[in-house]
Amino acid sequence: MATQAQITAVQQLYVSYLGRAADSAGLAFWSNAISTGTATVASVATGLTLANEYKTAYAGLTNDALVDKVYTNVLGRPADAAGKAFWVASFANGSVKADTFVASLISSLGTQDQQTINNKTFVAQTYTDTVGASYNPAAATSVLVGVDSTSASVNSALATINAGTLPGQVVGLNLINTQAAAFAAETSYETTNKAAVDTLATKLGVAVGADFDAELTSVSSAADLARTNVSTKTTTVLNAELADATTAQTNARTALDVAGKTKADAYVAAINTNTSLKAAVASDIAAAKAGLAADTGFADALAKVTAVEPTVTTIDALYAYYTNANTSTTARAAVDTDFAALTKFSAFKTTATTDITKNNAVKAEADAKIAIDGVDGGTFSGLVATTVAAKTTVDAATAADANKVAVDAIVTAHNAIEKAVADAGTAITNFNGASADTEIVAFNGAAAAATAAKETFYFATKATTADFAVSGFSTGDAIVLGNGYAFNGGALTSGNNSALEFFVVKGTTSTQIVVETAAYGNASTTLNADGTVNASPDAAVITLTGVTADHLSIANGVVSYV
Numbered sequence: 001m002a003t004q005a006q007i008t009a010v011q012q013l014y015v016s017y018l019g020r021a022a023d024s025a026g027l028a029f030w031s032n033a034i035s036t037g038t039a040t041v042a043s044v045a046t047g048l049t050l051a052n053e054y055k056t057a058y059a060g061l062t063n064d065a066l067v068d069k070v071y072t073n074v075l076g077r078p079a080d081a082a083g084k085a086f087w088v089a090s091f092a093n094g095s096v097k098a099d100t101f102v103a104s105l106i107s108s109l110g111t112q113d114q115q116t117i118n119n120k121t122f123v124a125q126t127y128t129d130t131v132g133a134s135y136n137p138a139a140a141t142s143v144l145v146g147v148d149s150t151s152a153s154v155n156s157a158l159a160t161i162n163a164g165t166l167p168g169q170v171v172g173l174n175l176i177n178t179q180a181a182a183f184a185a186e187t188s189y190e191t192t193n194k195a196a197v198d199t200l201a202t203k204l205g206v207a208v209g210a211d212f213d214a215e216l217t218s219v220s221s222a223a224d225l226a227r228t229n230v231s232t233k234t235t236t237v238l239n240a241e242l243a244d245a246t247t248a249q250t251n252a253r254t255a256l257d258v259a260g261k262t263k264a265d266a267y268v269a270a271i272n273t274n275t276s277l278k279a280a281v282a283s284d285i286a287a288a289k290a291g292l293a294a295d296t297g298f299a300d301a302l303a304k305v306t307a308v309e310p311t312v313t314t315i316d317a318l319y320a321y322y323t324n325a326n327t328s329t330t331a332r333a334a335v336d337t338d339f340a341a342l343t344k345f346s347a348f349k350t351t352a353t354t355d356i357t358k359n360n361a362v363k364a365e366a367d368a369k370i371a372i373d374g375v376d377g378g379t380f381s382g383l384v385a386t387t388v389a390a391k392t393t394v395d396a397a398t399a400a401d402a403n404k405v406a407v408d409a410i411v412t413a414h415n416a417i418e419k420a421v422a423d424a425g426t427a428i429t430n431f432n433g434a435s436a437d438t439e440i441v442a443f444n445g446a447a448a449a450a451t452a453a454k455e456t457f458y459f460a461t462k463a464t465t466a467d468f469a470v471s472g473f474s475t476g477d478a479i480v481l482g483n484g485y486a487f488n489g490g491a492l493t494s495g496n497n498s499a500l501e502f503f504v505v506k507g508t509t510s511t512q513i514v515v516e517t518a519a520y521g522n523a524s525t526t527l528n529a530d531g532t533v534n535a536s537p538d539a540a541v542i543t544l545t546g547v548t549a550d551h552l553s554i555a556n557g558v559v560s561y562v
Contacts, residue, residue, distance in 0.1 A: 002031035021124035136168025179424035267368040325363035
């Protein structure tokens with residue numbers, strides 16, 4: 001594959017010898033030949049001088065006229081007297097020939113002249129890359145006129161390319177394609193990131209909705225609020241406070257005797273155990289209670305417990321009694337025996353066991369606190385409480401920060417994409433305000449008239465089922481449908497239900513462009529007696545008043561008047 005340096009070298013030869021930007025096919029052929037070693041820059045130069053185009057342009061020229069012409073191609077000016085004399089003499093003595101002249105000239109250029117050929121080559125490459133298969137020799141020549149060593153001349157040439165006003169170009173095609181690409185990027189990004197936004201919305205308690213923008217705005221606000229609600233301090237500051245609290249706790253433990261240290265450690269261990277456990281969730285508890293209460297034999301079994309514990313007369317009291325940390329293992333075993341025959345007791349016990357473990361841990365923590373408080377009057381447990389609170393805040397802040405980072409990343413990327421969409425629209429607006437001779441017109445539901453010398457019509461977003469009429473459609477005008485549409489040259493009945501297509505329908509006084517809004521779009525279209533479209537509930541119809549089909553050229557999703 002050719003390198004950029006090889007491509008640039010060939011483009012420079014086209015500019016210098018032929019005075020035009022290279023066509024894509026020619027540029028690829030010669031640069032790939034250099035890349036594979038079957039040609040050199042010098043042999044490509046020789047090849048160009050043997051081409052009919054070169055012979056036609058330079059045939060019969062004297063050496064001094066040849067020098068002037070190449071100077072004009074390369075530098076945009078005739079040769080200076082000294083330079084012309086030098087090169088004419090070089091031709092005369094045989095030290096330079098036609099196929100080596102440009103290379104020799106370029107190698108001898110001063111800084112300003114070298115910048116000129118660099119600028120011309122850059123503009124030429126931009127034109128080649130931009131137009132691709134829509135290459136036009138006249139445009140490839142005219143785009144280089146006026147390009148010199150200044151950046152202003154380059155910007156002017158690039159603006160002409162982007163405007164689409166060169167021969168063979170569709171007015172504003174680059175701007176339209178840029179906008180279409182921006183819309184496509186926005187749709188793709190929102191589709192790809194919708195699930196991530198939904199997940200964050202659920203995590204932050206925001207309603208999940210179909211509107212990506214609205215949901216993302218709500219999620220972003222919720223993430224900011226959630227972090228503020230944890231603390232207005234940075235995570236760095238919170239971690240520093242946690243470190244200070246931990247140090248104070250460690251110092252307090254160090255000051256205790258051996259027995260005190262044992263009680264202090266037992267208290268911390270009890271807190272850690274309690275913290276690691278979760279109580280049964282309310283829905284599980286409610287289901288377990290309801291299931292057991294509805295079980296056959298519940299009343300009889302409960303009566304047995306009531307006989308021992310008079311306060312246990314309801315399912316709620318039974319659950320509270322069974323899960324209480326102060327209820328003995330023997331008492332629970334008795335309940336197990338009384339309810340063993342009930343089929344729903346197993347689910348009840350499974351849920352209750354979770355709460356038993358948690359309640360035991362709560363009691364163990366409380367007992368451990370009483371023990372250490374008896375040693376130092378609550379100093380150590382107070383410091384532990386401070387440390388636990390600081391750790392809880394750090395953990396919550398860290399989680400909130402992670403949510404905020406995730407949201408901010410999506411917001412930042414989405415804002416950049418939306419800016420690209422806005423910039424693309426602004427570029428079209430600015431283009432339309434720059435000249436009365438060219439215009440880009442979006443179909444907006446109203447009849448449109450081609451009033452500028454060269455005008456391009458397009459769908460700003462996606463084609464809708466609205467129909468349009470365009471009057472005055474003539475030379476230089478075009479309709480851009482985009483590469484997403486395939487042209488079907490057959491009748492409307494020949495549509496491909498798996499592809500978005502457009503059709504041309506010829507009438508007696510006008511031509512209609514039928515643009516599907518879905519892959520099956522033309523299936524529901526009805527026709528008049530003359531074959532023109534009467535109704536198109538799944539397609540947009542663009543009626544070109546006074547235009548016959550033989551005036552239209554169709555290529556790459558563009559319908560042009562020729």
